[in-house]
Ligand SMILES: [Zn+2]
């Protein structure tokens with residue numbers, strides 16, 4: 001059977017902890033973690049992402065959006081405000097209710 005052409009979804013091998021294998025039941029691909037840095041992978045959620053030293057420490061590497069079990073700071077209102085450009089928070093840029101810009 002030819003090896004499948006797809007982007008793999010990885011899981012650490014139990015017998016050889018420096019290796020990750022593809023979790024696809026039809027795929028026999030596996031690779032040493034040092035060879036995987038910078039490679040594309042598919043997260044179990046379906047997102048494509050790039051493997052790095054951090055994700056290769058995990059039992060099942062995942063994309064940046066899947067922090068299952070990982071400590072991920074919750075986004076608070078203050079954080080949102082710090083992301084929004086101060087320009088947008090200037091009173092003159094905030095339309096009051098019933099502004100006069102009718103079309
Ligand atoms: Zn695969």
Ligand SMILES: [Zn+2]
Pocket residue numbers: 043044045046047062063064065066
């Ligand atoms: Zn994901």
